[in-house]
Amino acid sequence: MNIKPLADRVIIKPLPMEEKTKSGIIMPDTAKEKPQEGEIVAAGPGKVEKGERIALEVKVGDRVMYSKYAGTEVKYDGQEYLILKETDILAIVG
Amino acid sequence: MNIKPLADRVIIKPLPMEEKTKSGIIMPDTAKEKPQEGEIVAAGPGKVEKGERIALEVKVGDRVMYSKYAGTEVKYDGQEYLILKETDILAIVG
Amino acid sequence: MNIKPLADRVIIKPLPMEEKTKSGIIMPDTAKEKPQEGEIVAAGPGKVEKGERIALEVKVGDRVMYSKYAGTEVKYDGQEYLILKETDILAIVG
Amino acid sequence: MNIKPLADRVIIKPLPMEEKTKSGIIMPDTAKEKPQEGEIVAAGPGKVEKGERIALEVKVGDRVMYSKYAGTEVKYDGQEYLILKETDILAIVG
Amino acid sequence: MNIKPLADRVIIKPLPMEEKTKSGIIMPDTAKEKPQEGEIVAAGPGKVEKGERIALEVKVGDRVMYSKYAGTEVKYDGQEYLILKETDILAIVG
Amino acid sequence: MNIKPLADRVIIKPLPMEEKTKSGIIMPDTAKEKPQEGEIVAAGPGKVEKGERIALEVKVGDRVMYSKYAGTEVKYDGQEYLILKETDILAIVG
Amino acid sequence: MNIKPLADRVIIKPLPMEEKTKSGIIMPDTAKEKPQEGEIVAAGPGKVEKGERIALEVKVGDRVMYSKYAGTEVKYDGQEYLILKETDILAIVG
Numbered sequence: 001m002n003i004k005p006l007a008d009r010v011i012i013k014p015l016p017m018e019e020k021t022k023s024g025i026i027m028p029d030t031a032k033e034k035p036q037e038g039e040i041v042a043a044g045p046g047k048v049e050k051g052e053r054i055a056l057e058v059k060v061g062d063r064v065m066y067s068k069y070a071g072t073e074v075k076y077d078g079q080e081y082l083i084l085k086e087t088d089i090l091a092i093v094g
Numbered sequence: 095m096n097i098k099p100l101a102d103r104v105i106i107k108p109l110p111m112e113e114k115t116k117s118g119i120i121m122p123d124t125a126k127e128k129p130q131e132g133e134i135v136a137a138g139p140g141k142v143e144k145g146e147r148i149a150l151e152v153k154v155g156d157r158v159m160y161s162k163y164a165g166t167e168v169k170y171d172g173q174e175y176l177i178l179k180e181t182d183i184l185a186i187v188g
Numbered sequence: 189m190n191i192k193p194l195a196d197r198v199i200i201k202p203l204p205m206e207e208k209t210k211s212g213i214i215m216p217d218t219a220k221e222k223p224q225e226g227e228i229v230a231a232g233p234g235k236v237e238k239g240e241r242i243a244l245e246v247k248v249g250d251r252v253m254y255s256k257y258a259g260t261e262v263k264y265d266g267q268e269y270l271i272l273k274e275t276d277i278l279a280i281v282g
Numbered sequence: 283m284n285i286k287p288l289a290d291r292v293i294i295k296p297l298p299m300e301e302k303t304k305s306g307i308i309m310p311d312t313a314k315e316k317p318q319e320g321e322i323v324a325a326g327p328g329k330v331e332k333g334e335r336i337a338l339e340v341k342v343g344d345r346v347m348y349s350k351y352a353g354t355e356v357k358y359d360g361q362e363y364l365i366l367k368e369t370d371i372l373a374i375v376g
Numbered sequence: 377m378n379i380k381p382l383a384d385r386v387i388i389k390p391l392p393m394e395e396k397t398k399s400g401i402i403m404p405d406t407a408k409e410k411p412q413e414g415e416i417v418a419a420g421p422g423k424v425e426k427g428e429r430i431a432l433e434v435k436v437g438d439r440v441m442y443s444k445y446a447g448t449e450v451k452y453d454g455q456e457y458l459i460l461k462e463t464d465i466l467a468i469v470g
Numbered sequence: 471m472n473i474k475p476l477a478d479r480v481i482i483k484p485l486p487m488e489e490k491t492k493s494g495i496i497m498p499d500t501a502k503e504k505p506q507e508g509e510i511v512a513a514g515p516g517k518v519e520k521g522e523r524i525a526l527e528v529k530v531g532d533r534v535m536y537s538k539y540a541g542t543e544v545k546y547d548g549q550e551y552l553i554l555k556e557t558d559i560l561a562i563v564g
Numbered sequence: 565m566n567i568k569p570l571a572d573r574v575i576i577k578p579l580p581m582e583e584k585t586k587s588g589i590i591m592p593d594t595a596k597e598k599p600q601e602g603e604i605v606a607a608g609p610g611k612v613e614k615g616e617r618i619a620l621e622v623k624v625g626d627r628v629m630y631s632k633y634a635g636t637e638v639k640y641d642g643q644e645y646l647i648l649k650e651t652d653i654l655a656i657v658g
Contacts, residue, residue, distance in 0.1 A: 003535070004562045006527050011561070035166050035177070042561075051522050052145050057100050065097070065168065065177075072505050072560060074535065083505070083535075083560045090103060090166055090177045091136075094096035129260050129271070146239050151194050159191070159262065159271075184197060184260055184271045185230075188190035223354050223365070240333050245288050253285070253356065253365075278291060278354055278365045279324075282284035317448050317459070334427050339382050347379070347450065347459075372385060372448060372459045373418075376378035411636050411647070428615050433570050441567070441638065441647075466573060466636055466647045467606075470566035473629070474656045476621050481655070512655075521616050542599050542654060544629065553599070553629075553654045 003076065005044040005083060010058060011074075012038035012066065012082045035065040035090055038082065056086050063093045097170065099177060101141040104152060105168075106132035106160065106176045129159040129184050132176065150180050157187045191264065193271055195235040198246060199262075200226035200254065200270045223253040223278050226270065244274050251281045285358065287365060289329040292340060293356075294320040294348065294364045317347040317372050320364065338368050345375045379452065381459060383423040386434060387450075388414035388442065388458045411441040411466050414458065432462050439469045473546065475553060477517040480528060481544075482508040482536065482552045505535040505560050508552065526556050533563045567640065569647060571611040574622060575638075576602035576630065576646045599629040599654050602646065620650050629654045 005011055015037045040062045046054045058064060071084030099105055109131045134156045140148045152158060165178030193199055203225045228250045234242045246252060259272030287293055297319045322344045328336045340346060353366030381387055391413045416438045422430045434440060447460030475481055485507045510532045516524045528534060541554030569575055579601045604626045610618045622628060635648030 002564050004564060006556070006559055006561060009560060035168060044561075045527070048524055050144060050520055051524070054142055054145075057139070067166070072537070074505060086100070089100055091100060091105070091138075092098045094098055129262060144238060148236055148239075151233070161260065180194070183194055185191045185193045185199070185232075188192055223356060238332060242330055242333075245327070255354070274288070277288055279288060279293070279326075280286045282286055317450060332426060336424055336427075339421070349448070368382070371382055373382060373387070373420075374380045376380060411638060426614060430612055430615075433609070443636065462570070465570055467570060467575070467608075468568045470568055472658050474658060476650070476653055476655060479654060514655075515621070518618055520614060521618075542631065544599060 001041055001076065003042055003074075003081075005042055007044050007047040008054070008056060008086045009044045009083055010040050010056070010086060010089070011042040012064065012071070012084065013041050013079065014038040014082060015063075036068045037063065037065055037093060039063050041081065058086060058089060058092060065090045065093060095135055095170065097136055097168075097175075099136055099138040101138050102148070102150060102180045103138045103177055104134050104150070104180060104183070105136040106158065106165070106178065107135050107173065108132040108176060109157075130162045131157065131159055131187060133157050135175065152180060152183060152186060159184045159187060189229055189264065191230055191262075191269075193230055193232040195232050196242070196244060196274045197232045197271055198228050198244070198274060198277070199230040200252065200259070200272065201229050201267065202226040202270060203251075224256045225251065225253050225281060227251050229269065246274060246277060246280060253278045253281060283323055283358065285324055285356075285363075287324055287326040289326050290336070290338060290368045291326045291365055292322050292338070292368060292371070293324040294346065294353070294366065295323050295361065296320040296364060297345075318350045319345065319347050319375060321345050323363065340368060340371060340374060347372045347375055377417055377452065379418055379450075379457075381418055381420040383420050384430070384432060384462045385420045385459055386416050386432070386462060386465070387418040388440065388447070388460065389417050389455065390414040390458060391439075412444045413439065413441050413469060415439050417457065434462060434465060434468060441466045441469060471511055471546065473512055473544075473551075475512055475514040477514050478524070478526060478556045479514045479553055480510050480526070480556060480559070481512040482534065482541070482554065483511050483549065484508040484552060485533075506538045507533065507535055507563060509533050511551065528556060528559060528562060535560045535563055565605055565640065567606055567638075567645075569606055569608040571608050572618070572620060572650045573608045573647055574604050574620070574650060574653070575606040576628065576635070576648065577605050577643065578602040578646060579627075600632045601627065601629055601657060603627050605645065622650060622653060622656060627657045629657055 003011060040058055040060050043056055043058065043060055046056050066084060066089045070088035071082040074081050074083060097105060134152055134154050137150055137152065137154055140150050160178060160183045164182035165176040168175050168177060191199060228246055228248050231244055231246060231248055234244050254272060254277045258276035259270040262269050262271060285293060322340055322342050325338055325340060325342055328338050348366060348371045352370035353364040356363050356365060379387060416434055416436050419432055419434065419436055422432050442460060442465045446464035447458040450457050450459060473481060510528055510530050513526055513528060513530055516526050536554060536559045540558035541552040544551050544553060567575060604622055604624050607620055607622065607624055610620050630648060630653045634652035635646040638645050638647060
């Protein structure tokens with residue numbers, strides 16, 4: 001993929017529903033916010049704070065949970081992706 | 095459990111009502127916010143500030159009280175969990 | 189009491205109205221916010237800023253005034269307590 | 283007085299209207315915010331920033347002007363006082 | 377004048393309309409905010425940041441332009457003054 | 471082009487729709503925010519933080535995706551450009 | 565001109581419409597914010613951050629583009645000027 005996110009942004013390929021079932025995560029039926037799952041396909045270099053670059057905790061290939069209201073959608077070669085900041089990622093699903 | 099929270103997030107397994115009674119904490123009947131109790135089942139590495147990682151005050155196994163409006167719910171192997179930030183934890187119930 | 193508040197939080201046992209009269213503090217009848225009085229029964233270790241833990245100015249046993257809109261109520265062994273942050277404490281009543 | 287304000291808070295005894303006239307300050311009749319005058323009867327140790335305590339610019343005995351919308355009222359031995367932060371004090375009246 | 381402003385506050389004696397005309401500044405007739413002119417009659421010592429006091433750029437005697445919506449009015453010996461922060465001063469009129 | 475953006479601003483020449491199709495990015499038909507594509511034709515020197523200038527991650531010639539609600543439009547020699555801050559750039563398309 | 569802006573403020577003499585046409589910048593007819601052009605006729609010394617003064621990127625004589633909603637208008641010797649902060653300047657047109 002030839003899209004390089006800036007700073008602390010990553011590009012995520014959302015998982016289809018079938019894979020979600022296989023990994024064991026099922027979204028509950030309540031009024032709370034429900035996270036989504038996806039795979040990181042590109043990651044920025046980290047943002048700079050006080051002159052130092054803060055490395056990301058996630059890397060390409062990680063399967064992650066993220067807030068479903070976060071980020072910006074893009075379509076590339078027929079596939080939908082999401083660009084979001086690392087702070088919108090909740091956890092790595094190992 | 096194979097979910098690793100990022101930064102200063104933890105994963106909490108909420109306590110059922112019966113256990114709450116045993117630990118002696120009963121929620122009062124007022125208009126104020128009422129905390130929930132649960133056990134920490136996974137904890138992030140702490141967030142980075144000014145280039146240094148701040149270790150969490152809580153650890154896996156701690157029983158904690160937390161704001162009931164905080165966090166994101168996930169279901170895993172039929173059990174509901176909550177992902178929230180350490181700052182949403184009020185106290186460790188010892 | 190086996191509840192340990194995190195960071196800069198304390199647990200306060202509110203004073204009943206009779207004791208308030210004895211200590212000489214009477215709440216005025218105006219539209220301004222009115223503080224409450226209570227005794228600190230547990231205190232956190234202080235929060236971490238720039239890598240250093242800031243010790244609390246208050247300690248267990250202090251009688252304090254605090255904003256009545258602050259904090260989270262909990263009931264423990266039939267007694268109501270309040271968990272709040274040190275910044276919500278206005279003064280120590282000596 | 284046995285009330286010790288925390289951090290950068292002070293306790294002020296508001297001046298009655300007669301004294302205000304004597305000191306020469308009269309509130310104007312416009313739509314702008316009008317300050318109040320009072321005497322500082324107790325002062326906190328100053329707040330801590332980056333590990334250092336910032337001493338207050340005001341001290342017990344100072345006559346000060348302050349925003350009338352600031353602070354929390356308390357009554358003690360029949361006298362009304364105001365607890366507010368030093369940043370709500372506009373000037374020392376000399 | 378025996379009023380000492382705190383931190384980065386100054387006390388300004390507003391110029392009457394006639395003097396404004398003499399100094400060559402005339403307020404335009406548009407919808408934009410229009411500044412006022414006045415003379416600084418008292419200045420605070422500057423505020424403290426990271427343990428260092430930041431000296432003010434203005435001094436007693438300076439004629440300045442300031443936002444007409446800023447500050448707090450006080451009347452002293454029959455004269456109206458304005459207490460405002462240095463950041464509300466736009467320019468020194470030399 | 472003789473326009474030099476200040477600090478962390480860049481000037482972007484938006485891509486016409488045909489080029490967008492060629493590069494493979496198609497905007498999806500959902501309610502989420504849709505990014506735009508363009509080429510950077512001028513870049514500021516970076517902004518100063520704590521006395522140090524932070525170099526930009528992007529440079530003149532980069533093809534980038536950016537939020538369509540960001541920035542300020544200008545027309546120059548009959549061509550429309552956009553001035554925006556680097557933080558409004560999502561990714562380099564490369 | 566005897567007006568000295570404070571901190572990071574500058575005084576701008578707006579360009580009349582004819583000159584704008586000559587410099588090649590024409591404002592587009594869309595709903596987006598449209599910048600204005602003008603010449604800097606006075607500049608402050610820069611603001612102080614962490615004890616160090618940050619020099620301005622612009623200087624007297626620079627032709628600049630700025631947000632038309634920014635700043636405060638003043639009239640001096642029959643000419644209208646604008647006082648604004650450097651952060652409201654988008655680019656140097658040079």
